[in-house]
Amino acid sequence: MGTANEVQHFLRTGDHDAHCRAWPGDRIERERRAHEELRQALIEEVQRRTATGPVEERLQGVDTVTLTRRKVEPMVRGLFPALEQDAVLSLLENSVVFLTPANIVEVLLESSWLSTAWDLANLYLLSVGAELLGPEAPQLLGLSEGTTCYVSLSYFDETSPFADYLVHEAAHVFHNCKRHDVGLPETRRREWLLNIDYRKRETFAYACEAYSRILETGGSRQARMALANDYATSAALCDERVSVREVVEAVREAAAARNGWTRILARCAPSTSAGTRASVTAATTAQRHGPEDLSGPPSPTR
Structure with a gap:
C-alpha cells in the first residue's frame, strides 16, 4: 500500500501501519515522516470539512x-x-480544553497519539455539525488524555438534566495523574490521586457526572433522592463499558448519603488491596441517546 493509500486509510478509520512500511528510510525516519504526513493530512481534512461553517x-x-x-x-x-483539595483544584481548573476553530489545529498537532488525534478530530467535527471522517467514527462529547480533558462545544447546548461531561472527563483525571505530579505525598499503595478499579473507571465517571447534577439541583436529601429516582428511570448510557444498573445504584446510594462522593468511590475501588493499576489509556464519553429499559443489560451501541 502506497503512502497515498495509507493516508486515506488513516483518515477514514483512524488506523495506520505501526511500522510505517509505505514510507522510505530506516524505522525512525519512516515513523517520523509517516506521523508528520498523517497528522498534517488530518488537519487539512478537518479544515476542508469546516471551511464554510x-x-x-x-x-x-x-x-x-x-x-x-x-x-x-x-x-x-x-x-x-x-x-x-487546593492542589487538586489547581490541577483540574486548568485541565479542560473546549475544542474550537481557534485551537483545533494546535490540539491535533500536540495530541500524543495519532489515534487520539483522529478521535479529537471527529469530536470537533460533530460539535460544529460537519461530516465525520468515517462510518465507524465515534460520536464523542469528551475525551481525556492524561490530565487534559477535551470537551465538545456541544456542552453549552446540552439539555439533559443529568449530563455534565466536563465533570465526567475531570473524574478520569483522578486515575490518570500521580500524586507526586501535583505535589502530594505518595506511597506504594497511594500512587495515583484516587485508587479506582480499572474496570470501574467509566462507572465512576458516569456516577460522578449524574451525582454532580443532582447536587446542583437538589437542595435537600429528599429532593436529591427524588432526582436519583428520576435518573434511574431515564438513564441512557449507551456505552458497552458500563452497566446502567450499576451506575444507577451508585447514584441512588450517593444521593441518600451525607457525602455521596465517597460512596461512589467505595463502589469503584479495587476489590483487593494489592496495589494500584497504572493508567495508560484515554477515557471517552459517548454520545447519549434515548431512554433505556433498566430491566436488562445496557445497549452496546453508542
Whole structure:
C-alpha cells in the first residue's frame, strides 16, 4: 500500500501501519515522516470539512477556568482531605480544553497519539455539525488524555438534566495523574490521586457526572433522592463499558448519603488491596441517546 493509500486509510478509520512500511528510510525516519504526513493530512481534512461553517460564538464571554472550578469543586471537596483539595483544584481548573476553530489545529498537532488525534478530530467535527471522517467514527462529547480533558462545544447546548461531561472527563483525571505530579505525598499503595478499579473507571465517571447534577439541583436529601429516582428511570448510557444498573445504584446510594462522593468511590475501588493499576489509556464519553429499559443489560451501541 502506497503512502497515498495509507493516508486515506488513516483518515477514514483512524488506523495506520505501526511500522510505517509505505514510507522510505530506516524505522525512525519512516515513523517520523509517516506521523508528520498523517497528522498534517488530518488537519487539512478537518479544515476542508469546516471551511464554510459559521464562526463559533458559544465560548464568547465564558471564563473556562472559573466554569471548570465551579463544576469540579464539589467533587474534589467530597473526595479529598482538606490539605489536598487546593492542589487538586489547581490541577483540574486548568485541565479542560473546549475544542474550537481557534485551537483545533494546535490540539491535533500536540495530541500524543495519532489515534487520539483522529478521535479529537471527529469530536470537533460533530460539535460544529460537519461530516465525520468515517462510518465507524465515534460520536464523542469528551475525551481525556492524561490530565487534559477535551470537551465538545456541544456542552453549552446540552439539555439533559443529568449530563455534565466536563465533570465526567475531570473524574478520569483522578486515575490518570500521580500524586507526586501535583505535589502530594505518595506511597506504594497511594500512587495515583484516587485508587479506582480499572474496570470501574467509566462507572465512576458516569456516577460522578449524574451525582454532580443532582447536587446542583437538589437542595435537600429528599429532593436529591427524588432526582436519583428520576435518573434511574431515564438513564441512557449507551456505552458497552458500563452497566446502567450499576451506575444507577451508585447514584441512588450517593444521593441518600451525607457525602455521596465517597460512596461512589467505595463502589469503584479495587476489590483487593494489592496495589494500584497504572493508567495508560484515554477515557471517552459517548454520545447519549434515548431512554433505556433498566430491566436488562445496557445497549452496546453508542
